[in-house]
Amino acid sequence: MxxxxxxxxxxxxxxxxxxxxxxxxxxxxxxxxxxxxxxxxxxxxxxxxxxxxxxKNKEALFAAVVTRHWEDLTEGASRVVAEVDTPRDQLAALAQFTLRRILDDWKLFELSFVLHYGSGDTSDATDKRAYVRIFDGIIERGIDRGDFSPEAPVRLLRDLFFGTMEYAVRSMLRSGKQDDEPAALAMLLKATDGVLMPTAEPQKADLADRLEAAVARLEAMSNR
Amino acid sequence: MxxxxxxxxxxxxxxxxxxxxxxxxxxxxxxxxxxxxxxxxxxxxxxxxxxxxxxKNKEALFAAVVTRHWEDLTEGASRVVAEVDTPRDQLAALAQFTLRRILDDWKLFELSFVLHYGSGDTSDATDKRAYVRIFDGIIERGIDRGDFSPEAPVRLLRDLFFGTMEYAVRSMLRSGKQDDEPAALAMLLKATDGVLMPTAEPQKADLADRLEAAVARLEAMSNR
Amino acid sequence: MxxxxxxxxxxxxxxxxxxxxxxxxxxxxxxxxxxxxxxxxxxxxxxxxxxxxxxKNKEALFAAVVTRHWEDLTEGASRVVAEVDTPRDQLAALAQFTLRRILDDWKLFELSFVLHYGSGDTSDATDKRAYVRIFDGIIERGIDRGDFSPEAPVRLLRDLFFGTMEYAVRSMLRSGKQDDEPAALAMLLKATDGVLMPTAEPQKADLADRLEAAVARLEAMSNR
Amino acid sequence: MxxxxxxxxxxxxxxxxxxxxxxxxxxxxxxxxxxxxxxxxxxxxxxxxxxxxxxKNKEALFAAVVTRHWEDLTEGASRVVAEVDTPRDQLAALAQFTLRRILDDWKLFELSFVLHYGSGDTSDATDKRAYVRIFDGIIERGIDRGDFSPEAPVRLLRDLFFGTMEYAVRSMLRSGKQDDEPAALAMLLKATDGVLMPTAEPQKADLADRLEAAVARLEAMSNR
DNA sequence: GATGAATGAGAATTCATTCAT
DNA sequence: CATGAATGAATTCTCATTCAT
Structure with a gap:
């Protein structure tokens, strides 16, 4: 039974x-x-x-297609990200994975786009959320670890990260040149670095802070 | 007569x-x-x-709408850009103008997107070209003047520049928060700077990395 | 089930x-x-x-109408022809049946005509084939039996047989006189006879011709 | 002026x-x-x-095309018919001319057909009348001259004459075999002969009459 | 008379969705 | 649950005809 x-x-x-x-x-x-x-x-x-x-209807069916697509993506990205250690490398891995997948499945991205076009729903956001969360997690961890500047505007970075890649794919598909892929990734990471990394001045202060803090802990240890 | x-x-x-x-x-x-x-x-x-x-048909009519939209945009951007001097400021002005216009006319951007969806034509590229040319011009001038690094990958930067803004607008519209606009612009420029500016700091950053690594080891030690 | x-x-x-x-x-x-x-x-x-x-579409629907029309016709003709014995009588029966049916369903004949007009298909031929076969069968049997001349040009006779009737119907419909029907049939059969039957008499007529001519010459001579 | x-x-x-x-x-x-x-x-x-x-409208324009077509035809037929003497030969000439012209301008015949299709007008008849008159004239003259039987059903013969040719053209166009043309003409004339010429029985009576008449004239001559 | 831009009725066809079986 | 025949609303585009210039 x-x-x-x-x-x-x-x-x-x-x-x-x-x-x-x-x-x-x-x-x-x-x-x-x-x-x-x-x-x-x-x-x-x-x-x-x-x-x-x-x-329920055609739209719902295609919404399911999109949802599954994002689930696939999320799963794949999680795996890829888990394989490397530092947030910086994870970002690179995520970028590579994402770019490749957008290229491969561009139509599905379009679908997710077209689908919500006109019908003012927000399910798109829901579909994407888990995927985006991976990005957010990397950034947050990076900040926690001190790899990234604590002032990093996570939300805006997402726009930079995903927006650049989507647009890059469109450019590549339009021009037919997909060989730019590594260059595009390099540039993207350079750009994120520009935003994520402590800039010259603050960095030094940060570095000094942390060094002092570490020393303080060592002192505390030795006092024990 | x-x-x-x-x-x-x-x-x-x-x-x-x-x-x-x-x-x-x-x-x-x-x-x-x-x-x-x-x-x-x-x-x-x-x-x-x-x-x-x-x-000729509905599609042609909407293509005309899109074309005119890009023409408007190009004209407006030209004016805005002409009002400031340095390439850096021009970039900022273009960014501000573009972001605002995408926000105002988001549907038109979508239209331009959706329109070419399926029908494998390239008129979209043509429509946009003049607009994108403004961006290219700024970068080129900046390189000539020595403001920007001669190695600047112009094509890729376009993806960064426009992609980020398009995505940012989608995010803003989705979340309903349009107050991020200045912050988004600031970040975008910071990111472009990261790519455009002659890189001198990175070595400092490298230095910082090494220092960080050392500190991390100290931390690890002290945590033990 | x-x-x-x-x-x-x-x-x-x-x-x-x-x-x-x-x-x-x-x-x-x-x-x-x-x-x-x-x-x-x-x-x-x-x-x-x-x-x-x-x-599939309007044309296909009307093609079906035409096809069914020919099927009906073929069936009716078969029955009528089977009711009499000699090929000559069968021909008469077929003619009568056909003429009547064309008169009754003239529009359908026109349809079958117009339908294939422009669209270069040959289904018309297919539709008609079975019907025409009945005619051919009668002629062939007549030839076998010795009723008709073995030299009878079957294919051309079809043109005579069906063409005359179609045209006669148009004439009748145009003039509004349908009372000519029996006369038209009589003439048609006489005409087919002229082609189908072995010719023997004409020689006698020739004889008279020659005699008359000779007398005429004598008259001319004596009058001089 | x-x-x-x-x-x-x-x-x-x-x-x-x-x-x-x-x-x-x-x-x-x-x-x-x-x-x-x-x-x-x-x-x-x-x-x-x-x-x-x-x-007045499209239909009227094409009606004019048809009318002019019939006028051309009539003129051509008149010329051809005038070139030979005996009604019998004229008939043959008209048949040949007509068959050739239908073959060449089949589309125009169809047009004249399609045009009047549905719109129940009779202008078609008018267009054709002059042309058909040529046929009638030949027959009438033949009857007057004694070439054709006075009982010849002129109207029905028209159906035979023109109907057979129209249908023959359709057959030829359908099968692609235009080489039957002379054979078709021969058969058509044989068929008209079958109707036009004094038939066997009447012919014998006729023959007797004519022989008596000739003998009477001989008697008259010898009595002189 | 000539023009040709504007008209707008008209109709075939598609296809997501339903519901009786 | 599954089916798939039936539905019919919905929409683009055409083109003969008109009429202001």
């Missing part, structure tokens, strides 16, 4: 997966407008009506 | 202007998809068929 | 029948150009979209 | 000629439906509005 229930649930999940997958594929092949519900149903191996058993 | 001809031409131009204007308005109010040709015709005070006398 | 399937299929068939029937009717009433899809749908008691479930 | 008036009239006539000519050409190239008034105007070198100064 338990098994059958489980099987049932799995079947449901599988079907949903098949539908989202088919929708993603049809979208890739034809674009959202041209991706017909009938085609998606056919590709998913279900009847047209079944689509509406799982998703 | 000359007068009459002139009048005729003017009428044509006025009508085209009225149509583009109406299209822009309808688009703003309803979005491209929901902006019906019939509504635009009504708003422009012409018959539906007349629309097709001036523009 | 079997029953339900059968019912379903029947429903489909019924609906298609209703649509074709309505199309035929609307066409008769208004002509192809003026027969609107909306009207046909209404007449068939289905939604407009349903029309496109059964037929 | 007279000259100027004449010139004016000629201009009018020329313009009308240019329009009809352009319409005929556009029709040939694209078919009636696809031949746009704007295109015709352009081809004729006049403004669109001007078309309506000469012809």
């Amino acid at each position: 338990t098994v059958r229930t489980k099987t049932k649930r799995e079947k449901l999940a599988e079907r949903e997966e098949a539908i989202v997958s088919a929708a993603r594929k049809m979208f890739h092949e034809r674009g959202m407008q041209a991706a017909k519900m009938a085609d998606i149903a056919a590709a998913a191996g279900v009847a047209e009506g079944t689509l509406y058993l799982y998703f | 000359t007068v009459r001809t002139k009048t005729k031409r003017e009428k044509l131009a006025e009508r085209e202007e009225a149509i583009v204007s109406a299209a822009r308005k309808m688009f703003h109010e309803r979005g491209m998809q929901a902006a019906k040709m019939a509504d635009i015709a009504a708003a422009a005070g012409v018959a539906e068929g007349t629309l097709y006398l001036y523009f | 079997t029953v339900r399937t059968k019912t379903k299929r029947e429903k489909l068939a019924e609906r298609e029948e209703a649509i074709v029937s309505a199309a035929r009717k609307m066409f008769h009433e208004r002509g192809m150009q003026a027969a609107k899809m909306a009207d046909i749908a209404a007449a068939a008691g289905v939604a407009e979209g349903t029309l496109y479930l059964y037929f | 007279t000259v100027r008036t004449k010139t004016k009239r000629e201009k009018l006539a020329e313009r009308e000629e240019a329009i009809v000519s352009a319409a005929r050409k556009m029709f040939h190239e694209r078919g009636m439906q696809a031949a746009k008034m704007a295109d015709i105007a352009a081809a004729a070198g006049v403004a669109e509005g001007t078309l309506y100064l000469y012809f």
Whole structure:
């Protein structure tokens, strides 16, 4: 009984997966407008009506595609980021990963864009949030560790980070030159450094502070 | 005769202007998809068929809206940039102008985006080119004057410059906080500085890194 | 289960029948150009979209009307022809049947004509083929039996047979005189006889000609 | 003054000629439906509005094309028929001429057909009348001369004559075989002979009559 | 008479969504 | 739950015709 229930649930999940997958594929092949519900149903191996058993309407279906896309992205980014140590390197890893993925799946980014176009909803934000959180986490950790300036405007940095990459991809796709990828990454990191790193003057003060603090702790230790 | 001809031409131009204007308005109010040709015709005070006398089809009409938008932008930016002297200040002025305009006319930017979505044309690039040229000009002049590093990767900087602003606007619109505008500009310029300015500090930063590493070890020691 | 399937299929068939029937009717009433899809749908008691479930487009729908028309014709002709024995009588029967049907359904013949006008397809030929085959069969049998001359040019005779009738109908409809029907049939058969039958008499006529000519010469001589 | 008036009239006539000519050409190239008034105007070198100064509407314009077509045909046929003597030969000449012209200008025949399709007018008849009159004249003369049977059903013969040829052309165009032309003509004439010529029984009576008459004349001669 | 810009009725077709089975 | 036949609203674009100049 338990098994059958489980099987049932799995079947449901599988079907949903098949539908989202088919929708993603049809979208890739034809674009959202041209991706017909009938085609998606056919590709998913279900009847047209079944689509509406799982998703309220076409928009909801494509929203699911987008959501899954962001989930994939988040998962991938997490893995990549976890593989390196310093926040700086993590930023670099995240940038590389993100740029590559935007390039590969540009259409999906567009979809996420087009989808919310006109319909003033904010689900887009929700989809992205987890992904962006990874970025935020790196910055925060960097600040905590003292790698980054505590004054770093995290929110604005996100704009710099993701905005630059999205635009760069558009430029690359437009011009057909994808060889700029490493250069673009280098520049992006240089730019973030410009914002994140303590600038000359403050840096010295910071450095002195920390050195003093460390010494103070050593003193405390030796006093124990 | 000359007068009459002139009048005729003017009428044509006025009508085209009225149509583009109406299209822009309808688009703003309803979005491209929901902006019906019939509504635009009504708003422009012409018959539906007349629309097709001036523009081949809906897409062409909206392309005209976008083109005019970029022309407006280019003109405004030129003026703003001409008012200040140093490339650095010009960059700041351009940034401020651009950010403000993207915020005001965000829908038009989206339109320019969505419009070319699917239809593989490159007119978008053409529309934007003149505008982007202003940016390029500033950078080039800055390099000539010695204000900016000759190694400045102009093309990539464009991605940084415009990408960051577009994304920032999206963030602002999403969060509803437009008060970040000055901060966003400041950060953007700081970031561009990081890329544009002759790099002398980095060595200092390197130094700082090494010092930091040493301190970190001391900390580790003291924490033990 | 079997029953339900059968019912379903029947429903489909019924609906298609209703649509074709309505199309035929609307066409008769208004002509192809003026027969609107909306009207046909209404007449068939289905939604407009349903029309496109059964037929790709308007042309396909009317092609179906034409096809069915030829099928009806073929069936009717087969029956009529089977009722008599000699090829000569069969030809007469076929002629009578055809003439009557063209008169009754002239618009349908026109449709079949107009339909293929412009669109370079050959389905028209296919539609007609079965019908024309009946004619060919009669001629062939007649030749085999020795009723008709073995040199009979079957293909050309078809032109004579069907062409004369089509044109005769146009004449009748134009002049409003349909009473010529029997006379037209009589003439047609006489004409086919002229082509089908072995010619023997003419020589006798020649004989008279020669005698007359000779007398005429004698008269001329004696009058001199 | 007279000259100027004449010139004016000629201009009018020329313009009308240019329009009809352009319409005929556009029709040939694209078919009636696809031949746009704007295109015709352009081809004729006049403004669109001007078309309506000469012809009430599109249908009237194409009716004029058809009318001119029949006039051309009539003139050509008259010439060809005048070149031979006996009614029998004239018939043959007319048939040959007609068949060739239908083949060459099949589209125009179709136009004359399609044009009147739906709009229940009879101008078609008028257009054709003069042409058909040529046929009638030949038959009548043949009857007067005693070449053809006085009982010849002229009206029905027209159906045979023209119907067979129209249908034959359709067959030829459909099958792509135009080499049947002489054979088709031969058969057509044989068929008309079958109807026009005194048939077997009457012929025998006729023969007897004529023989008696000849003998009577011989008797008269010998009595002199 | 000539022009040609403006008109606007008109219609085929699509396709997301529903609901009886 | 699944189906897929039926729905019908919705919209672009065309082009014959008009009429102010």
